[in-house]
Amino acid sequence: MGTTHYTKDHEYVRVDGDVATFGITDYAQSQLGDVVFVEVPKVGAHLKQGAEAAVVESVKAASEVYAPVSGEVIEANSALEGTPAIVNEDPEGKGWFGKIKLSNKSELDALMNEADYKTYLSTL
Amino acid sequence: MTDPASAPTKRTPLYDLHVSLGARIVPFAGYDMPVQYPTGILTEHQWTRTEAGLFDVSHMGQCFLVGPDHATTARALETLIPADILNLKPGQQRYSQFLNAEGGILDDIMVTRSAVAEEDGTLMVVVNAGCKEQDFAHLAKHLPNTIKLILAPHRALLALQGPKAASVLARFAPDVASMQFMTALSTKIDGVPVHISRSGYSGEDGYEISIHQDKVRWLADRLLKESEVKPIGLGARDSLRLEAGLCLYGHDIDTTTSPVEAQIQWSIQKRRREEGGFPGFERVKRELADGPMRKRVGIKPEGRAPAREGTEIHDEIGNKIGVVTSGGFGPTLNGPCAMGYVDTAHAQIGRRISLIVRGTAMPAEITAMPFVPNRFYRG
Incomplete structure (x- = not known):
């Protein structure tokens, strides 16, 4: 069981050793509404923290998902391509987007922990 | 401040209802409108396709053109739009467009000839919310003195759409069951005057109900008590009309597109194609003959x-x-x-x-x- 960190753009990243699983938070999915398409990151791609990593589309609009940390994508959640609604049902569980091999663990220091993220949500 | 983005948004008479139903409110055409209710756009969309969805479209513009007789009013409106209004039967409704001199579309509209004999010479026009001020100014500028333009900002508009719409609405107004698509009638629901047309923007059977703003909450509440009816927001309205192949003004049609380019030339009847007499006729005629x-x-x-x-x-x-x-x-x-x-x-x-x-x-x-x-x- 790893530690979960959060970004201000409502991505989460769960760190286990040097592998980070990321996706969008429950708050993000509730704001988006019904998810109808996810473009998951490509395995082998090198993501930079804060750069576009994936796209999530609701009925209304497309939204970019930013990489919460830098590193190489080692796995993408291909289940989202056929069943994007998993993102609404279980965003921080089965609805993960990708797994990244961390290239710079210190980037995590800039992210929020769960308590800080909850406080942040209460200000929105 | 002249920045339209900072102008205060208006609310329809059903704003409080939307909020009480848990709607997510977004600005649209200067109004605070419900984009979706808690169940979400997909559920609302499917509900409208299988049951009956209730839409608040009170932000749209409603007005009446009142002249001495049908022919006079129809001919006056025909100077601004390419549809045949002269040959509309009482209670018949037609889709058309205000065109500019270049044949571009200023707005798309619904025109209805009153079904009531004593109101002969009256046309009801419904226009898009985002265009209504400019449309009303356009009408006021171009209509002759013999035609009175009467705006109806006190009228709200509900749409009840879906395969169950007819059986639901007939419980309140039995006359509606036998209405044909694109016809209208005036009737009363529990003594309250309503103007109902069998039309809509979902691709489904359904109605649009024009009613006084002070009575619309009462009617919406009553319709929502029917088990087949759920409230539907602008999000599903958009996905429904997209699947139905219907144009959204400002996106699929605008001042740069002509009715022929938009493939809505079915709304230009034969007499008007031959006689012309509307703005942009040259372009429409050329595009009909040679293709756009x-x-x-x-x-x-x-x-x-x-x-x-x-x-x-x-x-x-x-x-x-x-x-x-x-x-x-x-x-x-x-x-x-x-x-x-x-x-x-x-x-x-x-x-x-x-x-x-x-x-x-x-x-x-x-x-x-x-x-x-x-x-x-x-x-």
Whole structure:
């Protein structure tokens, strides 16, 4: 069981050793509404923290998902391509987007922990 | 402040109802409108296709043109639109467009001839919310003195759409069951005057109900008590009309597009095509005879990725041939669909095209519209 960190753009990243699983938070999915398409990151791609990593589309609009940390994508959640609604049902569980091999663990220091993220949500 | 973005947004008489139902409110055409209720757009969309959805469309503009007799009023309005209004029967409704001198579309509208004999000479016109001030000014400027323009800001508008709409509304107003698509009548529900047309913007059978703003909450509450009726927001209204192949003003049609390019020339009846007498007739006549340079077409992406408004359309060798004007996910279609304009040479149904989505060419095909068959009531 790893530690979960959060970004201000409502991505989460769960760190286990040097592998980070990321996706969008429950708050993000509730704001988006019904998810109808996810473009998951490509395995082998090198993501930079804060750069576009994936796209999530609701009925209304497309939204970019930013990489919460830098590193190489080692796995993408291909289940989202056929069943994007998993993102609404279980965003921080089965609805993960990708797994990244961390290239710079210190980037995590800039992210929020769960308590800080909850406080942040209460200000929105 | 002249910045329209900072102008205070208006509210329809049903604003408090939307909030009490848990709607997410967004600004739309200067109004605070419900984009969705808690169950979400997909559920609302499917509900409208299988049951009956209640839409608040009170933001739309309603007005009456009142002249001495039908022919005088009809001829006056015909100077601004290309539809045959003269030959409308009492209680008949027609879709049309205000055109500019170049044949571009200023707005798309619904025109209804009053069904009431004592009101002969009265036309009811319903226009888009975002265009209503300019439309009313346009009418005021161009109508002759013999025609009175009466705005109806005190009237609210509800749409009840879906296969159960007829059986539900007939419980309140039995006359509506036998109405034909694109006809209207005036009646009373528990003594309250209502103007009802069998029309809508979902591709389903249904009605639009014009009622005084002080009574609309009462009627909405009563309709929502019926088990087949749920409130539907603007999000599902958009996905429903997209699947139905219907144009959204400001996106699929605007001042740069003509009715022929938009492929809505079915709304220009034979007499008007021959006689003209409306703004932009030269362009419409030429495009009807020679074909337009570009056409609005249906587009079916092959994969699951929606192509949104503004997406470039390319041919198989990478030349730009058009642009998407509306696109998204079709819940009934269970896949993406779009509409847009392409050069006429590439507009054949079945033509293979590419959509440039986030820099990648996605395969797609030109298709017939509607994407989901219309189910209008024609008796």
